Amino acid sequence: MTTETVTALEAQHVLQTYKRQPVVFVRGEGTRLFDADGRAYLDFISGIGVAVLGHAHPGLAAVIADQARTLVHTSNLYYHPLQGQLAARLSALSGLQRAFFCNSGTEAVEACLKFARRFWYSQGVTNRTAYVALEHGFSGRTMGALSVTANAHYRDPFGPLIPGVTFVAPDDIAGLEAAVTQSTAALIAEPIQGEGGVRALSPEFAAAIARVTKTTGTLLIADEVQCGLGRTGHSFHYQSFGWTPDLVTVGKAIGSGIPIGAALVGEHVATQIFAGDHGTTYGGNLLSTRAALYVLAQLEALKPHIAEMGTLFEQRLQDLQRQHPVITSVRGAGLMRGLELAVDAQPVVDAALKAGLLVNRTAERVVRMLPPLTVTKTELEEAIGVLDGALASVKVEGSTVEMRA
Ligand SMILES: Cc1ncc(COP(=O)(O)O)c(C=O)c1O
Known part of the structure; x- marks a missing residue:
C-alpha cells in the first residue's frame, strides 16, 4: 500500500473528523516511526503522550x-x-x-x-x-x-x-x-x-x-x-x-x-x-x-531517567529560546514541554515533519512535545537540532509566519 492508496481509501470511507498529516506510519522502534516509504521519523509526540515506553517495546x-x-x-x-x-x-x-x-x-x-x-x-x-x-x-x-x-x-x-x-x-x-x-x-x-x-x-x-x-x-x-x-x-x-x-x-x-x-x-x-x-x-x-x-x-524504574532527560530538555529548549526570539516562553515540566511562539505554530510543526521530527501544534501558537519517557540524550539533542532548523526556516512577518523557500 502506498501513501496515496491509503489516503484515498480513507477519504472515501473514514469519517472526516481528523485533519491528518500526509504520512502513513507502518512500523515503530523505540522513539522512531517508519512510514510507508521506509523513511524514519523521530517521534516527539508519541501518539499524544501515550507510547511512554516507545514503539514496539519488546x-x-x-x-x-x-x-x-x-x-x-x-x-x-x-x-x-x-x-x-x-x-x-x-x-x-x-x-x-x-x-x-x-x-x-x-x-x-x-x-x-x-x-x-x-x-x-x-x-x-x-x-x-x-x-x-x-x-x-x-x-x-x-x-x-x-x-x-x-x-x-x-x-x-x-x-x-x-x-x-x-x-x-x-x-x-x-x-x-x-x-x-x-x-x-x-x-x-x-x-x-x-x-x-x-x-x-x-x-x-x-x-x-x-x-x-x-x-x-x-x-x-x-x-x-x-x-x-x-x-x-x-x-x-x-x-x-x-x-x-x-x-x-x-x-x-x-x-x-x-x-x-x-x-x-x-x-x-x-x-x-x-x-x-x-x-x-x-x-x-x-x-x-x-x-x-x-x-x-x-515507569517506576524510569523515574531517575525522566528527571535527567527533563532537565536537559528544558535547558536545550531555553537555549533555543535565546537563539529564536519568536519563542515567547518554554512551558511545562519533565518530558511534557511546549514552546509558545509569537505566531502560529503550524509552519514550524510542518517544517519539523519535513525534516523527520514529529511534534504537534496546540492552542494555535504552541509547539507541543511529549516524547516517549525512554527518550535518550542523543535523541533529545537530535530533536533540538531539527527544531533549530525548523524555527530558522520560518520568518516572522507581522503576526504570520512564512516559509522562506
Ligand atoms: C487532560 C486530558 N483529559 C482527558 C483527555 C481525553 O482522553 P482520551 O482522548 O484518551 O479519551 C485528554 C486527551 O487529550 C486530556 O489531555
Missing part, C-alpha cells in the same frame, strides 16, 4: 502476546486476577484507595463526573450538582467531558451541554472563590493543561484550588490523563502541588498504547457508590490490565 510486546495466548477478555461479570493487582498499584502511587477501569481518558473523566454527583446524591444532598472547570482546560469530547472542556470551537456545535458548569481563568483566584460554592459538586482541573497550550497552574492558583475545595467541601478531580504517570517525573503531577484530590483521572500513558483508563477514587467517595452505578464491557480486561501492570513497573 517487553511490552511479550506480555501482550503471552496474555493474548492465555485470556484476553471475560467482561466485568466475573473476577480475573489482574484488576485487583493494578488497582492496588495505582492506589500505592496515588494514595486513593480504589480504581474504576475504563478504556480512555474521556471515560475516566465521565466516571469522575458521575461519581462526584453520586457522592452528594447518596448523602441526600440533591442540590450539589454543579461543576467548576478551568478556561483552556480539555477533558475530552463526550457530552459530560465536553461540558467541562472550555474550547468553544469544540463545544458550540453540540449544545446544550450539561448545565451548571462555570469556567474560571487559571489565574483568577477571586473568580475561583466566587465560582466554588456550596452548590458545587466538584472542581476539575489539569495540573498542567495539555491541549490548552502546556500551561502549568501557578503554585498560587494550585494552592487556591486546594483551599477553596476544602473550605466548601467541593470534591477535587485532578485530570492527570496527559500530565500523569511519570510524564513530569512525578507519579502524578498534582503531588508537586501537595493536593489531596478526591478523584483522579488516568489514561494515555497507563497502557503505553493498549487502550485503558481509570478513575481513581478516595475511600470517602467510594463508600457512596454502589453496584450498578456505573459500568463498561471492556473496562479493565485481562489484556489491558496485564499491559498496564507491565508499564507501571517500567
